[in-house]
Amino acid sequence: KIKIKANADYISELSKKIDECIIDENGNFKLKANITETVYAQIQIGFLNGDFYLEPGKTYKINISHQNYKEDDKESPFLSKKRLNIELINNDNNELNTLINKFNVIYNDFIIKNFNALYQRRDKSRIDTLQNKINIEFGKIKNNYFNNYIKYRLAGLEQMGRLKNNKKLYTNYLYNQPVLYNHVEYMYFFNEFYEKFFYNGNHSIKTEDLKRYINTERSYLSLLDSLGRDSLVKNEVIREMVFLKGMKELYYSKIYNNDNIIDIISRFASKTKFPEHKKIAFNLIESLVALKPGSSAPDFKLQDLKGTTYNLSSFTGKYTYICFFTTWCAGCMPENDAIVDLKKKYNDKVNFVNIAADKQALNLMYYVEKNKYDWYFLYSENNTDIFENYKVNSFPVYILINPQGNIVNYPAMKPSEGIDIIFNKLFKKDIPISNDNQ
Numbered sequence: 422k423i424k425i426k427a428n429a430d431y432i433s434e435l436s437k438k439i440d441e442c443i444i445d446e447n448g449n450f451k452l453k454a455n456i457t458e459t460v461y462a463q464i465q466i467g468f469l470n471g472d473f474y475l476e477p478g479k480t481y482k483i484n485i486s487h488q489n490y491k492e493d494d495k496e497s498p499f500l501s502k503k504r505l506n507i508e509l510i511n512n513d514n515n516e517l518n519t520l521i522n523k524f525n526v527i528y529n530d531f532i533i534k535n536f537n538a539l540y541q542r543r544d545k546s547r548i549d550t551l552q553n554k555i556n557i558e559f560g561k562i563k564n565n566y567f568n569n570y571i572k573y574r575l576a577g578l579e580q581m582g583r584l585k586n587n588k589k590l591y592t593n594y595l596y597n598q599p600v601l602y603n604h605v606e607y608m609y610f611f612n613e614f615y616e617k618f619f620y621n622g623n624h625s626i627k628t629e630d631l632k633r634y635i636n637t638e639r640s641y642l643s644l645l646d647s648l649g650r651d652s653l654v655k656n657e658v659i660r661e662m663v664f665l666k667g668m669k670e671l672y673y674s675k676i677y678n679n680d681n682i683i684d685i686i687s688r689f690a691s692k693t694k695f696p697e698h699k700k701i702a703f704n705l706i707e708s709l710v711a712l713k714p715g716s717s718a719p720d721f722k723l724q725d726l727k728g729t730t731y732n733l734s735s736f737t738g739k740y741t742y743i744c745f746f747t748t749w750c751a752g753c754m755p756e757n758d759a760i761v762d763l764k765k766k767y768n769d770k771v772n773f774v775n776i777a778a779d780k781q782a783l784n785l786m787y788y789v790e791k792n793k794y795d796w797y798f799l800y801s802e803n804n805t806d807i808f809e810n811y812k813v814n815s816f817p818v819y820i821l822i823n824p825q826g827n828i829v830n831y832p833a834m835k836p837s838e839g840i841d842i843i844f845n846k847l848f849k850k851d852i853p854i855s856n857d858n859q
Contacts, residue, residue, distance in 0.1 A: 422804060425452050425473075427462045430697075431608035432666050433704035436463075436809075459517065459566040461605040464505060467780075467805055468498030471505030474517045476566070482510040495749045499814050520559065520567045527554065528574060539582040548575065548584060566604065573606035580613060590614065591653050600658055602697050612666065615654075619667045624650040628676070635671065636678045641689040661698050664689070665705060672709050683710060712812060712831040718822045719810035723776065723799040726786050731799060738824050740847065741772040742833065742840070745808065746817040748779050748788040753817045757794065759836035764796055767844050776801060778808065778816065 424441040428434055439462065440452045454460065460475045464485070471485070486506035509518050531551050538544040555571060562568065576594045579585050585593070594610065601607035619626050626634075626647045634643040645664055654660040665686070672682050683706055690702035710716050720733045733741075744760075746753040757775070764773050773796035777785045782800050789798050801807060811820060811831075821833040821843070829847075834840040 422466070423450050423452070424465045425454060425462050425475075426465060427460045429704045430602060430701045431605070431612065432662065432669065432701050433708045435704045435708045458603055460603065464507060465805070466505060467803055468808075469503055469505045471507040473507055474521060474566075476517055484508045484510055497750075497816065515562065515564070517564060517567055520562060520564065521570060524555070524559065524567075524571060524574075527551075527558065532578075539578070539584070543582060543584055545584050548579065551575070569601060569604055570606045573604070573610045577606070577610050577613060580610070587614070587653060595659060596656065600662070600697075602701075611662070615663045615666055617670055618648075618651075618654070618663050619671065631671070632676065635681050635685065639681045639684055639688075641685045641692075644685070658695060658698075661689075661693060661695065662701075665698065665701055669705060669709070679709075679713075712820075712828055714828050714830065716828050718820070718826055718828050719807070721776075721807045721810070723801060723807070725797065725799055726782065726789065731797070733822070733826055736772040736774065736822075737826060739770055739772045740824060740829070740844075741774055741822040743811075743820045743822065744773075744775045744817050745778065745811065745813045745819075746775055747777060748784050750816040756817055756836050757792070760796065761794070763836060763841060763844070766841075767848075770848055771844065773797065774799065776807065778813075 422441055423444055425439045426436050427439055429437045439454045439456075439460075442450050442452060444450045444466075452464075454462070454475050456475060456477050458477060462473050462475050463470045464473055464483075465471075466485070469488070473481075473483070475481070484507075486508070509516065511519065513519065528551075531547075531554075532539075535544075535547045535551075538547050552575070559567070559571065573594065576590065580590055591614070595614070619631065624647075626644075630647065631644075634640050634647070641664070644667070645660060648654050648660050648663060648667075654663050668682055668686050671677050672679055686702050686706055690699050690706075693699055693702070712718075718733055722730060722732045724730050742763075744753075744756070746757070760773055763771075775794075775796070775798045777798065777800055779785050779800070780803055782802075785798060785800055811818070817835065819833040819835055819840070820831050821829040821840075823829050830843070834843060
């Protein structure tokens with residue numbers, strides 16, 4: 422399977438699938454993207470990704486370098502970070518991907534040669550030298566996305582090198598400038614510029630006030646008004662975007678009520694007059710509550726080694742303890758061995774389900790038979806959707822789901838970490854629980 426995805430927006434960073442298909446026996450595929458503006462997309466095969474820019478109305482012919490996608494390489498795809506090598510079959514030197522690749526070569530070479538001058542000596546003249554070179558190379562290019570790509574990449578360089586103060590950066594690149602919600606470099610600059618702004622702004626909001634606005638009043642208006650005291654967020658559009666970004670950052674702090682933050686974002690979404698902000702707010706809610714205790718667990722459709730198909734509803738009626746693993750993962754083996762005793766103890770109340778990321782079903786079959794495991798082992802068949810939906814970024818990962826199909830714990834404790842204690846509490850077993858175990 423090959424997929425093409427893109428961020429729904431660059432504040433929630435919620436990834437959305439654009440299209441997918443099965444690569445045929447000759448290695449050919451065809452994907453479609455119904456888009457109205459340029460999109461920075463990711464092409465994905467299994468756990469491998471490659472980047473590509475899509476412009477409306479364009480057709481692309483690409484070649485992806487050969488790899489053996491079925492071969493188990495016995496290393497974590499989350500650590501190795503291998504990339505798809507995508508080659509554009511195109512003779513147009515003014516095509517966007519070609520232009521950006523050419524610019525990136527110039528930019529990266531400049532950074533390597535001028536790092537100390539920029540970041541230690543803050544030599545602003547070096548930026549002028551780079552700008553002159555860019556003007557000579559790309560001065561006649563009329564592509565707006567590409568020109569803004571250059572503009573905000575250089576803005577980020579000025580910001581990181583502290584070559585201009587925040588007021589000048591705001592005036593030059595944000596104030597009275599079009600808000601480019603879906604431009605990767607504009608939004609990267611925006612997110613860096615307003616990073617943790619609730620805490621770091623010239624008129625940053627005191628923690629006591631934030632607690633009151635969120636935990637007691639649940640008031641998005643108070644938060645927006647407090648932000649408005651800073652000259653860098655006087656613009657109403659920018660202020661609302663900073664508010665949404667701030668809500669995402671505060672959500673992960675333990676001192677603010679998460680449910681109240683979701684409620685605040687929801688109230689804001691119903692009142693904002695900017696459609697793009699409403700969309701970002703709903704994306705943000707979807708992203709934040711995913712896999713939260715009480716939320717619906719993502720469904721799946723997988724087969725066991727006998728070819729029987731299972732989905733999440735196949736396991737309703739009991740708690741379900743899911744383990745994402747691989748047969749070659751050294752840390753997975755002792756955890757699976759520990760499930761043997763857990764299954765004997767809780768088989769009437771818990772479904773034990775292992776989902777393997779191995780590329781070869783035969784490896785899983787040998788693994789199960791060799792160890793005489795007798796619970797559910799499902800096979801992903803090189804389909805990474807389930808790992809993305811459950812945000813699996815390492816092996817093993819455990820999830821506990823209740824009989825109604827809702828998340829109880831994510832990530833759940835491993836067998837070695839004391840999931841037995843959680844089971845006992847759920848089933849009201851009368852056992853002493855130490856503070857350490859809690």
